[in-house]
Amino acid sequence: MTLPMLACSLLAGWLVNLIADTLPTRRALRDTWRWPFCPMARWLPHPWRPTGICTESAQRPSRTLMVWAMALLLGWLAARQADAAGSGLLLATQAWFFLAVAVIDLEHRRVLNRMLAAALPLLIMASWIGGGPSLISALYGALAGFGLLLIPALAWPGALGMGDVKLAGVIGLTLGLAGLWVALLVGVVAGGVAALVVLLRSRRRGQTLAYAPYLVIGVWLVLFFGADWRL
Secondary structure (H helix, E strand, C coil): CCCCHHHHHHHHHHHHHHHHHCCCCCHHHHHHHHHHHHHHHHHCCHHHHHCCCCCCHHHHHHHHHHHHHHHHHHHHHHHCCCHHHHHHHHHHHHHHHHHHHHHHHHHHCCCHHHHHHHHEEEEHHHHHHHCCCCCCHHHHHHHHHHHHHHHHHHCECEEEEEEHHHHHHHHHHHHHHHHHHHHHHHHHHHHHHHHHHHHHHHHCCCCCCHHHHHHHHHHHHHHCCCHHHHC
């Protein structure tokens, strides 16, 4: 990984943590911008350790560090996959966005409409500049992703949220029609296995499962290892 990509990956880790701390609860940035650094505060000299700002973030240091690690891994994969630095950064940006979606859904069981809407221009531009799917394939993928998950969401209320349905549309727009099938297949299989494990371990009715992270695993598979599917 080049030094600029390393710097961008570290910045992305901070941003993903910040988004997860801020958007779902509408906290003020002035209160949360330092939280991603709190798990590292223990290694600072005592006079430099922040006080009074890490109370809430200290409850989830594992998530904070996991996001930093995943941001670095996704940045490394993007740099390894892309032919040029610019296309690698665009590819990594797409992957980092879906990382933020997965983290928020894991913690809050929500896929935020305002987050998907705000990211649409960026995802479209990244796909277009970075050699992603054609416009026709992207539009077909968006319609197919939205329609395919809308059916079970309406047929079995509570099985899927409308946020997952909209996310599937965004995935189709990002990956194109061919990439969508692969991402959905991976998401369905991984999500089904996870749901079975949760059911066997908890044996409680009404247990909810964050479905977006499994769709995101499928997205990463296509982004980094399925260039031929993004057509």
